[in-house]
Amino acid sequence: MERDFVGKKEFPIKCEIGRGLEGAIVNNTQIGYVNGKEGRLCYRGISIEDLAKYSSFEETAYLLLFGKLPKRDELNGFKEKLKVSRSIPQGIVEMIKILPKDTHSMNLLMSAVAALAGYDKESQKVTLESEKEVAIRIISKIATVTAAISRIKKGKEVIEPREDLSHAENLVYMITGEVDESRPSLRGVDEEISKAIDMALILHADHGMSGSTFTCMVIHASLSDFYATIAGGIGSLKGPLHGGANERVIKMLQEIGTPSNVEEWYGRERKLHHKIPGFGHRIYHAHDPRARIFKEYCHRVATTEEIKNLLAIAERLEEVEIRELGEKKGIFPNVDFYSGIVYKALGLETSLFTPLFAVSRVAGWTARVLEYMPENRIFRPRAEYYGPLKQEYIPMEKR
């Protein structure tokens, strides 16, 4: 019989720990659930498929933070808080401008988010009540900072946020700066792009105890402030083993060139024992449900020959990989395999891909940090010392 409810575990818990703390249990959570064997992802028990179909990023963030789907006035109140928090201080824009133009976007984002603490005195209190409000401000502002970084790197003017748009619409508006007055229903912001970004923000908002989520929890557990905490998560997400795989997928698809090259290219890479980006996940040994949603979306946004070709290569590669490794080893396309194609179709530069991941995941980061606060305990695992226990201090002349 299938279980429909799981109970809380009591600490201490007996575990078998592999390298990278595989198998170690950090805490009990109600926020998200990943079933790698069945390929299921839920936020607060609700399937990611349903959320992608019916929800918005704002509603999903509320769900993650507060544990339930909001009633209309609750959602409106939450949206309002996000809207009024959108603008960022001129000092943050100035500091991004001062730093070298070719600084990695994620280093800029990390630096700017850490600095934002200086403008939010409430952030230094670190109580559960004040942190809930700070979390909403960070979720809001991280989008504005990301757009500012994108604009400054391209040598363009930074665009002030608008309060009449949704989170995704405003993000797209601040990045592109384009207003199409012929589409008054969307207040000028491209509907298709905004919808795709909204969906991408929902799909990336939480995913268990990922490296960046864990980083946030470890930093905040010393009762450090929320800006320092989220800045740390951004630093972790920056690593190519965590965020950034979708950039490499696009590069790979471009390198392959055409669908007919896939078989030969794949055979060569396998012989060289190269890891194929966008496949496999520590957690999933079945289809990543997010990859399926992105794949479906790819077909909607693939309107140019270039994108259609990339998608055709990707689908051919997926077939070959599943035939060779998929069923045997449980290696399937992950979320990064198709997300890059969607972003590329939307005209976004690849250096924005990982910052966009942060703009979404900040919802899960903040939700999980807040959840841990009432039972907070600083993280202090052990490194196992090996070697001599007593070494003499040898003076310089005798070395």
Added chain:
Amino acid sequence: MERDFVGKKEFPIKCEIGRGLEGAIVNNTQIGYVNGKEGRLCYRGISIEDLAKYSSFEETAYLLLFGKLPKRDELNGFKEKLKVSRSIPQGIVEMIKILPKDTHSMNLLMSAVAALAGYDKESQKVTLESEKEVAIRIISKIATVTAAISRIKKGKEVIEPREDLSHAENLVYMITGEVDESRPSLRGVDEEISKAIDMALILHADHGMSGSTFTCMVIHASLSDFYATIAGGIGSLKGPLHGGANERVIKMLQEIGTPSNVEEWYGRERKLHHKIPGFGHRIYHAHDPRARIFKEYCHRVATTEEIKNLLAIAERLEEVEIRELGEKKGIFPNVDFYSGIVYKALGLETSLFTPLFAVSRVAGWTARVLEYMPENRIFRPRAEYYGPLKQEYIPMEKR
């Protein structure tokens, strides 16, 4: 029989994990060893007492990073690399100036260190060889950034580093800006202060898998760059449960006022179940060896009536606490109990205490990150989900 050598453990390892990952094993290490029961701390097998007595911060950092005490030419080469890396780009100084003056020093330090990546293109490579050099540059520059923050916060001119001074001397010089030409042997920098800072840098350089060290390892394991990694460690150290307790100790000693008030004050605090800052440590259940060294040093630097009084209060409080809790519960003064008095005697502002901790601990952070690299695996422990596994998405109108 006492062991004098311990072997390496093989993963997977069976553990019993408490909250805060207590008891979980992260990796095997040769860098440092804390024996909480005996109150012993070693770096690479050498006791902290010997290092405080005979070594310098530069030599200790070399020992931590490269696993052995350097020969003379090795130490000179290492010192030279630190010296030529001291200056920081004008852009970093400018960004600190732009941010609000009352921004927490640790938020500024975190932000500046993350931004430094933009000026060090080598840092984006993330190979073991390149990272060793980047580590040395960060150890050097973090001192300059800390001094710059201190100067800017006080509205004073930032002082350029000098290459003719040791790491500790130059740090003191960049903070105080004072040159006393009557002491030519030290090229004008106060000898007593520099010596005390050098010792403090040695004592704080490594301490097992502390929260900040663990943060660095988690961030870097996704192969993020070293600046983002160290910035994350700074964010963790900022929390009052990790760094910063020595600030609270000073405040407490000032509040108590005189040694004769200690008994009454202590009794009242105990009744209110308040935690006394500067006592107890998750790891030590015996005397913290670093506290003993700092205590001894307190007597050397306590020359004013104010500091003598603070020290007398501290010693009285230590007696009372040990009588009441020490032997029974294994709660003794920790490193933070006496370190604040030393810093205060040196005339350092309290907001510099935690940044100084980072200037030292960066040696341990970088050493442990480099040690983990050859066997790198991303950290991905688990949060244990509890609650309903399948929740319906309820449309807005039915909530």
